[in-house]
Amino acid sequence: MSDYPESVLKIIRALKMLPEIGPKMAQRISFEILNWKKEDFEKFIKDIVDGYTKTKKCKICNNFSEKEICSICEDPTREKEKLCIVEDVQGIKSIERTKVFKGRYHVIDSVIKPLEGKGVDQIGIEKIIERIKKDKIKEIIIALNPRSEREITSIYIKDERKKVFPEIKITKLARGIPLGTEIEYADELTLKEAIEGRKEI
DSSP states (O other), X not given: OTTSOHHHHHHHHHHTTSTTOOHHHHHHHHHHHHTSOHHHHHHHHHHHHHHHHHOXXXXXXXXXXXXXXXXXXXXXXXXEEEEEEESSHHHHHHHHHHTOOOXXXXXXXXXXXXXXXXXXXXXXXXXXXXXXXXHTOOEEEEEOOSSHHHHHHHHHHHHHHHHHOTTSXXXXXXXXXXXXXXXXGSOHHHXXXXXXXXXXX
């Protein structure tokens, strides 16, 4: 890779910042971009800048939105007493596609990852507790991606809820989504059944 001009290496390094983009993939994308017409590249950059500057995080649930409050949190027909905790915005979109959950969502700030220095203080539990109080939540559904560190996060959220609101029901998706599989990649039927068959913990 050292044979490439520094200008090319800069593009490769920038692309490697994206998740799941390794050196080989970064090279291929870089070469593709360098073969674009100038006007196509300028439009590409403009669209990214426009999208980045116009997109906000919903101040209630952390969903992406062009307004201060996202369309789900604004919707008066949603069952605000049900709160689904997800790991990322993709989790919201995946669950919404099933059309079986009519409550509201909360995207946590981070999962607990001790090896990466991410502890309980980075989840954003205070914001969840604030929502429980304000919306009089009756059920919390934990819909994190099924991986070991997500299990630790689920247990922490459950324990913190128990300290303050022991009467609130807390459930998690039924088994069916394989361990290590992102919720966004689960097929709709499997995810629908996991939501409908959720178990209390």
